Amino acid sequence: MPSEDLLSPSIATWTASDGPLSDLLADRDASDLVLAVGVLSGAEPWDPRTRDALASAGFDADEILETHEPATTAGASTTVRMPRGELAVRALVLVGLGEGSSADLRIAGAGVGRAARGRRDVVLVAPPSDEVGHAALVEGTVLGGWGPARFSGGAWQSGAEVTGAVTVVDVEADVVERAVRRAVATLTARNLANTPSNIKNPAWMAKQARTVARRAGLDVRVWDEKALGAGGFGGLLAVGGGSASPPRLVQLDYVPEGAGSETTHVVLVGKGITFDSGGLQVKPPDGMLAMKTDMSGSAIVLSVLAACRDLDVPVRVTGLLALAENMVGGSAYRPGDVITHFGGTTSEVGNTDAEGRIVLADALAYADAELNPDVVVDIATLTGAARVALARAMAPVYATDDALSSQLRAAGETAGETLWPFPLVRAYRRALESDVADINHIGPSVGGGSITAALFLSEFVGTRRWAHLDIAGPGRSDVDSGVHGKGGTGFGTRLLLRWLEGLR
Incomplete structure (x- = not known):
């Protein structure tokens, strides 16, 4: 297998063609050529274009149905292998399209991608659809x-x-190109999330950010532990205090061509806990197994910034990666400690295993005080409560602005990354009251752990338009299936890119 650049995942070379399929097949070496077509559920499994494609390759569409009885469930695939030299292709992949919705097309694409692994040449005949459906098909094929x-x-x-x-x-060629770029950004986030924590620490992540900045033409700034101390980033220093690998804060800036003072400025903030032991309130062994992916939020933000220029995102985007390793040690922070965050707000530590919101608080406060953004969005594998509420299929979104919430949810539906609106219940704020600090960082007395975590974060964004995505559920996959590989999923990468592409 080829060597893998984690920041440039290995994928096929992608092109688009609108020429006659017979000519396209004739120009290919048939010895390892795969033709992939979709099968619809319902009375008529073939659309006219697919019938013509099968005929161009020498297949009888009705005979294929009768002989092979291909499944029509979205993503199910049937591979028909042909003797060498008998037809224009070596194999025919029949993939179920379900009802042909964009969600079905994404899963169908994943089926094609899995069936075609290792093949030299694949021709994929897209069923009739709109831009969203065709992009979903391409993204699914790359991811699968x-x-x-x-x-x-x-x-x-x-x-x-x-x-x-x-x-x-x-x-359309532009639809293919943009879909591939979004999918590659997702794969980059997955590669970073899946990197073992004995390789990946805050300094390693900062190094990856510098590489991304160089390749993508971004400005980059990195705070080491001394700069964090001088700047008053007490949350990052507290969480990272028990580790031999000191914390980092990374800022990446993308500015589109022709940007001026009126150009919308978005700040994305990603949780970057490169390993989470739980701190002094240590996790049980099983709870640590997936904790190398607890920096998925920062991986997603980094991958989004890496793709902004190639996708011609029309707004300014700043990414903040709040990076720390939460470990047990003599200098680890303790339950009951009081932390002074960037800007001066103090928080009482209620549980050292709720560290993500502590590092995010520093980054959010810095964004509000120093960057003057029009909107702030943070993304984090934050709470088990979110996973309990919505399992693995979707993530809660909290927002101080209904229009922002709607935009993000619409982008999520387009990208196949579903968000569900959760409320910022102000009555629960009193559960965060502290006798010794401005705020307690957890609210143990009311339940609703995902909501109280969001309420804590809201204290650090001032009056900014702000949204919080808690991806603790869909941020990880336990199986290699559909569009997901086992491990970090990169959930939110394509969602955020779709949202940013549509802003003005």
């Missing part, structure tokens, strides 16, 4: 064709046999 990278022989290796080339028929 990927496998988590492996560290072997002193280097990272691609986790799946990479398809050599994919040609999509009857989809």
